Amino acid sequence: MIKLAPSILAADFARLGEEVKEVDQFGADYIHVDVMDGHFVPNITLGPPIVEAIRPVTNLPLDVHLMIENPDQYIPSFTKAGADIITVHQEVCQHLHRTIQLIKEHGMKAGVVINPATPAETLLPILPDIDMILIMTVNPGFGGQSFIDSTLGKIKLVNKWRKDFGFSFEIEVDGGVNSKTAKRCVDAGADVLVAGSAIFAQEDRNKAMQEILQAVKGSN
């Protein structure tokens, strides 16, 4: 089953609770939360207080994508706020295995994210320890960017490793995912689709979500 993870970065922050409730009701599987620090990426977004604010609004897993330096420092705050899944960027973790263990010790699922220019091979040593791989299909930092085609090869590669080595981590894709690009991601092996503007920038969120799910129906 393909999962859909609406990214609240594109939501109307003035009515965030309503936005989350709506996508939950329309069949979202995760709520994707983009945390940016203005250092690792050239943008600043939100932090643990927002996670805490949306926690009572939905029972869906909160999928927190940390685009920050020193993620270890903030793991306790995010678990306390109610996060369920934490993904950290390979590019900022000097001790990736330690960071993954820290996330798990705090009772959350742990995933690793790679930027479009980061080779998938950097993930090989950590594959047995992770619950999710997030392949960025745009450069992180902003919503509404265009899908980068060359990332499809990495989705195929990690999907091949998952099959060959018998791992069960999820493969999530993030950036420029819409009803057209979603099918290409799923055909390559993705099973969790993050979508921000393709859902929240549309008048009818339900229609937008069903269009993405319809486009991937029968794939994979």
Ligand SMILES: O=C(CO)[C@@H](O)[C@H](O)COP(=O)(O)O
């Ligand atoms: O992590 C990020 C951006 O860095 C994403 O989660 C965006 O929020 C996706 O937005 P769209 O490309 O779907 O508009």
Ligand SMILES: [Fe+2]
């Ligand atoms: Fe994200």
